[in-house]
Every structure is written in structure tokens, then in C-alpha cells.
Amino acid sequence: MVGIDRRLLQNVDWALIAVAFGLVVMSAVTLASLHVGRAGGSVVLRQLIWFLIGLIALILLGSLDYRRLVRAAPAIYLLGLMGLAAVFVLGRTVSGARRWVVFGPLSIQPSEIFKVCFLLMVVWAITSRWAQPVGKITLALTLPILAVPIVLIIKQPDLGTAILLVPVLGILLIGAGMRLKLLGGLALASLAAMPLAWLALKEYQRERILVFLDPFRDPLGSAYNVIQAKIAIGSGQLLGKGVAGATQSRLAFLPERHTDFIFAVFAEMWGFVGCLVLLFCYVLLLLRGFDIAASAREPVGRLLALGATTLIAAQVLINVGMVTGLLPVVGIPLPMMSYGGSSMVASFMTLGLLLSVRMRQFQ
Amino acid sequence: MSRRSLPGRRDPGHSRVMVIATAVILGFVVLIGQLWYLQVLEGGRFLDASDKNRIRIRPIAAPRGILYDRNGTPLVDNRPAFTLSLIPRELPRDVESRDAVLGRVASLLNIPYQELLDAVARVQLDSFLPVRVRRGLTLTDVAKVEEWKLELPGVITEVEPQRVYPTSRFAAHLLGYVREANDEQLKQGRYRRGDMVGQSGLERLLDEYLRGQDGGERIEVDAMGRQVRRVQQMEPHAGAQVVTTIDRGFQEAAERAMDGHAGAVVVMDPRNGDVLAMVSTPAFEIDRFTGTIEREAWLRVVQDPNFPLLNRTIQSQYAPGSVFKIIVAAAGLQEGSITPLDRTFCNGEFRLGTFAFKDWKEGGHGLVDLHQSIVHSCNIFFYQAGLKIGAPAIVKYASAFGFSQPTGVDLPGEKLGFLPQPKAVRGRATKTWPAGETVNMSIGQGAVLVTPMQVARFMSAVANGGVLWRPRLVQRVERSERGVVWADRGQVSGHVELSPVVWAFLRQSMWAVVNDGGTGVGARIPGLDIAGKTGTAQMISKSRADKGQDHAWFAAFAPAKAPEVVVVVLVERGGKGGQVAAPIARKILNAIFYEKVAAVEVDG
Numbered sequence: 001m002v003g004i005d006r007r008l009l010q011n012v013d014w015a016l017i018a019v020a021f022g023l024v025v026m027s028a029v030t031l032a033s034l035h036v037g038r039a040g041g042s043v044v045l046r047q048l049i050w051f052l053i054g055l056i057a058l059i060l061l062g063s064l065d066y067r068r069l070v071r072a073a074p075a076i077y078l079l080g081l082m083g084l085a086a087v088f089v090l091g092r093t094v095s096g097a098r099r100w101v102v103f104g105p106l107s108i109q110p111s112e113i114f115k116v117c118f119l120l121m122v123v124w125a126i127t128s129r130w131a132q133p134v135g136k137i138t139l140a141l142t143l144p145i146l147a148v149p150i151v152l153i154i155k156q157p158d159l160g161t162a163i164l165l166v167p168v169l170g171i172l173l174i175g176a177g178m179r180l181k182l183l184g185g186l187a188l189a190s191l192a193a194m195p196l197a198w199l200a201l202k203e204y205q206r207e208r209i210l211v212f213l214d215p216f217r218d219p220l221g222s223a224y225n226v227i228q229a230k231i232a233i234g235s236g237q238l239l240g241k242g243v244a245g246a247t248q249s250r251l252a253f254l255p256e257r258h259t260d261f262i263f264a265v266f267a268e269m270w271g272f273v274g275c276l277v278l279l280f281c282y283v284l285l286l287l288r289g290f291d292i293a294a295s296a297r298e299p300v301g302r303l304l305a306l307g308a309t310t311l312i313a314a315q316v317l318i319n320v321g322m323v324t325g326l327l328p329v330v331g332i333p334l335p336m337m338s339y340g341g342s343s344m345v346a347s348f349m350t351l352g353l354l355l356s357v358r359m360r361q362f363q
Numbered sequence: 364m365s366r367r368s369l370p371g372r373r374d375p376g377h378s379r380v381m382v383i384a385t386a387v388i389l390g391f392v393v394l395i396g397q398l399w400y401l402q403v404l405e406g407g408r409f410l411d412a413s414d415k416n417r418i419r420i421r422p423i424a425a426p427r428g429i430l431y432d433r434n435g436t437p438l439v440d441n442r443p444a445f446t447l448s449l450i451p452r453e454l455p456r457d458v459e460s461r462d463a464v465l466g467r468v469a470s471l472l473n474i475p476y477q478e479l480l481d482a483v484a485r486v487q488l489d490s491f492l493p494v495r496v497r498r499g500l501t502l503t504d505v506a507k508v509e510e511w512k513l514e515l516p517g518v519i520t521e522v523e524p525q526r527v528y529p530t531s532r533f534a535a536h537l538l539g540y541v542r543e544a545n546d547e548q549l550k551q552g553r554y555r556r557g558d559m560v561g562q563s564g565l566e567r568l569l570d571e572y573l574r575g576q577d578g579g580e581r582i583e584v585d586a587m588g589r590q591v592r593r594v595q596q597m598e599p600h601a602g603a604q605v606v607t608t609i610d611r612g613f614q615e616a617a618e619r620a621m622d623g624h625a626g627a628v629v630v631m632d633p634r635n636g637d638v639l640a641m642v643s644t645p646a647f648e649i650d651r652f653t654g655t656i657e658r659e660a661w662l663r664v665v666q667d668p669n670f671p672l673l674n675r676t677i678q679s680q681y682a683p684g685s686v687f688k689i690i691v692a693a694a695g696l697q698e699g700s701i702t703p704l705d706r707t708f709c710n711g712e713f714r715l716g717t718f719a720f721k722d723w724k725e726g727g728h729g730l731v732d733l734h735q736s737i738v739h740s741c742n743i744f745f746y747q748a749g750l751k752i753g754a755p756a757i758v759k760y761a762s763a764f765g766f767s768q769p770t771g772v773d774l775p776g777e778k779l780g781f782l783p784q785p786k787a788v789r790g791r792a793t794k795t796w797p798a799g800e801t802v803n804m805s806i807g808q809g810a811v812l813v814t815p816m817q818v819a820r821f822m823s824a825v826a827n828g829g830v831l832w833r834p835r836l837v838q839r840v841e842r843s844e845r846g847v848v849w850a851d852r853g854q855v856s857g858h859v860e861l862s863p864v865v866w867a868f869l870r871q872s873m874w875a876v877v878n879d880g881g882t883g884v885g886a887r888i889p890g891l892d893i894a895g896k897t898g899t900a901q902m903i904s905k906s907r908a909d910k911g912q913d914h915a916w917f918a919a920f921a922p923a924k925a926p927e928v929v930v931v932v933l934v935e936r937g938g939k940g941g942q943v944a945a946p947i948a949r950k951i952l953n954a955i956f957y958e959k960v961a962a963v964e965v966d967g
Contacts, residue, residue: 174383175380230401231412233398233409234402234405234409234412235406236406237402237403237407237410267402271402272399275395275402279394282391283391290381290387293380294377294384306380317394324397324398324401325401326394
């Protein structure tokens, strides 16, 4: 079943892997320079252990035939849903949100892993024979796949991850050839439903959106993050302040600095030039992903690669967008940079799917 | 794989991937544009900001809502008070000089050094949020801190609103005290450390409404900790205003009237159940409980043998004594077991088997009927009447009047009182319910226990013809911008159906208790028709040394014809109800009716 032959190995996308490693190295350096708490060293160590686990996941998923995975998608998706539901039973609460499930020394965030399950399921649904031709039927089939986990994830509450599922589904439908008019109509309809969604949001989530619209609404609370992040990024100027000079980050003005706001730390230390390098890495990675999608010869592989690439792209764009003050603050980590095991493993699983498609594109 | 190929329409996938890739690249271009703006164009400004990023966050505590009495007079108010706080981030970084600063503060203000260390140990050292160390600083303390400011980095004084009460013990049990959230409350996650939370009484019940929304400001300070400018400010929103049913004048009069006695007073409006005054003595010094109370003062109150924290109006249970005779009379008349014409010769003693039950009056009252037995509180008549009526009927009417049931008053910790259940006992064996129990119960002794609030509700029902009102303490909660946010319109919790002649008889007898040479003459006020009943509840311990240690009751309503107020007075270990409790009730009624008259005239 794990069919690795010479031809497969020849088609491994080494560039993709190299870029991913580069990002992990940058993450480790940034975390190490932060001295988070008194356990500064162990944060880096843990991140690297998670990286190794991610690597194993990558090799495993890469060597599996993605078509088998997609065929098993309904089961995987159900498992993922159970993981989400498990949070309510076994979950640990961190700052008011139950997102983690604890297994001994490990705490896992099922919503992170679920993103991959969701991707597989949507690809399965869109390419299934019942969804043909791509149109309203496809929508009817895929929307419930989105709705169920969104409800579960928002309950946790983890708005960021929930929001992420929407562009993935949208892009996959576009990629599958859905008429844009139909999608546009759907988008308008959901826009009309926004007031309802507003009611469903938690107080702090509403506050964040309001703060985004008017950062000085609450300069002590939510907006503080954004203001401090902007100061950190901006004060990095062209070349950055280096590790020692990054006062914003090191003196703890910046909250969430080793997780969601790590980009601001990086930006303060390495400046505009450093940011260009970092973003260039991501662009490179994403272009490889799109290339894999474009050169895939059949729809399952193409959609899977497209979805995987979108997943990473959306996270990077939303995370950097929110840290630089372009988007409201939602809890989305920066793939392969932010500290966090589940996110790291999920990112590498996504890359694993990409590799699997690439390796089998000539079969 | 044929089922997974897309049949029909031409596959547009390839070109669409390209379009999507282009859109993503565009997204990155926008990000880079924003970074260019932040880092290159505005970079200098932000660098400046980060250099000067000595920004201090100063929470501005919202004033707690004010509790008003029924006439709009405040029961409790706020005044500005000084608080000493530490800003962990601005304390010296190395432990030695930090401890030196803390030591200096300790000796300047006479605060235990350990208390400061504890306060610092509780927080993250890189936090900018001030940690409150001590509330209620004197002006001299503030001056000392300001004088030594340069030697005390990270030590500041803040101004915060604090509760202020008309007198040191004013309505302490009713209002309740306000203190910093304790560890348990912090665990619930609703409060932040240092938040002031209502811990008892109405302050606790209405805490959600009373606490406002704290505001805050962000100020830039220089290296010396002096304010350079205020960056942003968010105004605090004061808490909601609470309009209670209390009449501050009545409350003060009742507290004055108790004058050092331990006990309880409830003043109630029998027409709607409004509690006009609620006094429990001894009271604790509510003003000292606000803010940071010293450990010793707290212990002194908690360990006081007189239990000043106990709200005796609802949390203490007493035998009702002869006040209970009204219920026995009601039960007997309504059930037809006794009539106003029944007579008994009272020689001061009643024999049942080998037991002798005494009257309170040596030698007895002579030949008495029911009316005279209420007026003079003759026990012998009621012993016999009780046996005729039977314990089940007495208990039935007592429960109908709300005894052994919660009154539903809006304060936590209400006791239920107790009524024995002779029926259940009888079901098994008649002999286990001794006749002596019934005899004791007929004069409100033995197993029966009541709270003063229950007596007030019962007395209101007698005054208004049988309606049991849930005692109401709070009329409404108002927010200045949103109007009434919560209201209590009062609630009837039961009816007692007695024939009109029975009501008339009870009221007539109770009128005579005060006005026709009865035991309640001590409550008499010329010109005011007061009806009432005295009670003397024997202590359970029967040692001779406890003589004169009985609880004194007086329950009254006035004016007798159209009752407007019910006054219930209980004095613990006071002695005879007529001698101790009735005069206190008289003072309160006098204040209610005659001082009110004066107030109205002044207004006119």
C-alpha cells in the first residue's frame, strides 16, 4: 500500500520541502530570541519536537496514494468531527476557550487537524458522482460539510479556524468549475445573513470586530494588541533592530508574541527586508502548490492540491493581515512560524498531501 | 477512477488555478504594501513610539450604583478614596532593589512587608496593570508617597470611588458589605483581581447591576513615571441605581430604638409587603468592611460571640411565645372549637397528668374569656383551648400563615423556622405525640420556631385580612440611559381565609392589648390606634440563672382600622415582651407617624 518506487522518489518536490524547513528554522530562531517566560529554551525544543512529528506525518501522507485518502474521506471527516466534539467532553479551557484535548504531556487542538480532514471531505464530495454536474447540487452536497464543523468550532469558540474553512470550500468550488454567478449569489445571500451571525458571536469576538473598525474604541483591551503590533512592526524599519534591540517584543509589550503575533516579532527584529524574505518563502511555497495543482492530470489531485495550497495561503494572508492591522484580529496562527504543535503538524500534513499529488502526477 | 472524472462540461480547472494563484499573489502584494507603509514610510514614527513606549495603563474604576430608599434618599453613596498600587513592570528589575522599594513603602505607610511581597508574587512581573495593595489611604499617606516618589519607582496612588454610609453600622445586614473579589470568586472568572464585589445583603444580590463598567486610560509616562500625556481614555460607566422599599427615616428610627439591645426589627407595609425597615443588632461596622479590612478586625467580628454578621430578621429562629396565641385563637374560632364566650378560671396553674404548667402571672388572672386571655396573655386559657383545638389544626393554621416556609425575601440564607408535624407522628402511634407538646405549642413554646420576618408577614396578613405578601426589598433597578432594567412588582404568596367575624375579633383583641389595659400598654401612643400582641419566648435552657433571659416579642400594626405599617420587634434575652419590646415598637411607631407628619408639613 505504501508504494514507494524509484519513479515516485524522483518526483519528490525537494524545493517545497526545503522552503518549509527554512520557515521552521526562522520560527525556531525567533522563538529562541524571545525568551518566552522562564521556559524559553523548552519552547524552542517543543516546537522542534512537533516539527519532527510533523515531518513523520508529511512522509506518511506523502507516501500514501492521495486517491485512497480521498476515498476514505467520509470516515476521516467523521473522525475529525468526533475530535471536535471531544473538546467539549475532555477539553481544557485556556483563556475562556475550550480548544484543546489533553493526552498526557501533549495537548492537541483538534480544530487544527480538522482542517485537513475537511479538505479531504470537500474534495471527495465535489468529485463524487452525485455532485455532477458541478452546480447547485454540488452546493447542496458541500454546504452541510461546512456547516456542521463551523457550528462545533464556533462553540469552542475558535472563530479563526471556522472562518478558514469558508475560503477553502469557496476556492475548491471555483476550481471545480462552479459557475461564478452561482457562487456570487451565495456570497450575497451569506452577506445578508451577516446580522444573524453577529448575534451568534461571543461578546469578545464582536468586540474584536468593532475594535478593528475603530482601534481606539478600547485602547486598553483588544486594540492594545493591534497598536502594539503595529509599533513593533513599524519600528523595525528597513533593516530591523536585530535580536537584542527588539524591545517591543522582548519587553513583553506585545501580547501573544510567540503564537499568533509572531510575525510582528520577526518584523521588529529583521525589518522590511526580513519580512520580504519571509513572505517570499511563503510565496515560493504557494507557487509550488499551485503548480502542483495546475499540472495534476485528474480532478481529484488537482482539487486536493488546490485546496491544500489555499489552506496555507489563507492562513498566511489572514495572519499577516491581522498583525499588520489590515484585518480584524482572529486567532489564526502563521503556518510553520507560530508556536503550537497542532498547527505545525496540520501544516506538514497539508504539505504531505501536496507531495503525494506531485509524486503521482505522472502515474 | 472513471467515477471521479468530471463528465459533461469542459474542464476549466487549469485556467482557474492560474486565476486563483494570481489572486493570492495580489494578496501578498497588498501585505508588502502595508509593510512598506508601516516600516519604511512610517517607520521613524513607530521607532519613536517604541522608544517611548512607557505606556501606563490606568484602569478607572466605575462608581458602584447607589441604593436609594423609597423616597429617593440615598442609603449608601460613594466618595473618592485613595488607593496604593504597584505597577509590576516599573518596579526595579533586580530583586534586591525591588525589595528595597517595597521595604520603604512598608515602613512609610506601616503596611506589613509580607503583604507587599505577597501582592507582587501574585502577578506577572512584566504586567503594566497596577496591582492594588491598600485601599483607603489617608491624605498624609498620599503625601508621603508623593514626597518619596523618586525613590519609589512603580509605586503609585490612585483615586477610586469607595462606599460611604450614613453611620458606621447603618443597615449593615440589609445593604451588605463590598470587598475585593476573593479567590473563589476570581476562580469563577467573572471578576478581575481587585474588583470590588458585593459580598452580602443587597450589594451581593444586585452586584451585577450595581457594578458599573470600568473605564481606563492609557497614559505615556517619562522615565520618572510622570505623566507626559494621556493617549486614550475610556469613561467608566457607573453602576445602576437601585430603588429599595426601605424608608431611611424608619430604618434610622428603628436602629435608634434598639439602642444597644440585641435583636431584630422588621417594619412592613401590610398593603403590599414592602419592607420599610430591616434592623438586626448588634450590627457590624459596615464602613470598616469596605475596602481592605485588617485581618484582626475581621477576626474580631467573625469570632464575636454575639454574631454581628447574622441577619437576625431572617437567619435566626426563635420560639414565637404568646404572639402565637393569635394563631391558636384564629384556628379555634374558625374551626368552631372555641367561641368568644368560652370561659376558664385561671388560678395560675394547669395540671396535665403529673405535669404542672404555670401561668406567667403568679396566682392567675381569675375568670377569663378568650378576649381577656389575649389582652392579658393568659396561658391557662390557651392550654385548655389548645387541647380542644388539637395540634393538627393549630399547625394547619400556622402553616397557612406562612410559618415553616420561606418568606421569599430577596436575601440569601433565609431560615425556614419549624413547625412540628403531629399528624405524621399520630399516624404511627398516638402516644408518641404527647398532649404536653400541644399545651406548650398553644402558647408558642416548645418545638415551634419562627423568624422575625415570618412574624412580620403573618402580622401583615392579620392586618390586611389574610393576604400573605412576599416581603419586597427592591422596587426597581434603573440605568440612567436605559431606564428601568429590573423591577419587582410584589407578589402574593398565599391567602388565609377566615370568616370576617374572626378577623374582627382578632383585631379588636389586639387593639385592646395596647389600648385597654393589656400587656402591650407600653406601646400605646395617644391618638394612634395601635393593635399588637406581646410575646415572651422562654429560652430552651431552663437553668435558674437564665431567669430574665427570655426573648421579648412585640408585633403590632397601626392604625388598627386601616393598617399602614406592621412593626415586629424582637429583643434577645430582653425579658418580657410587654416591658422591653413594646416600648421599642412605640418609639418606632412614634417616629413613623409623628415624624412623618412633621416632614410632610415642612414639605408643604
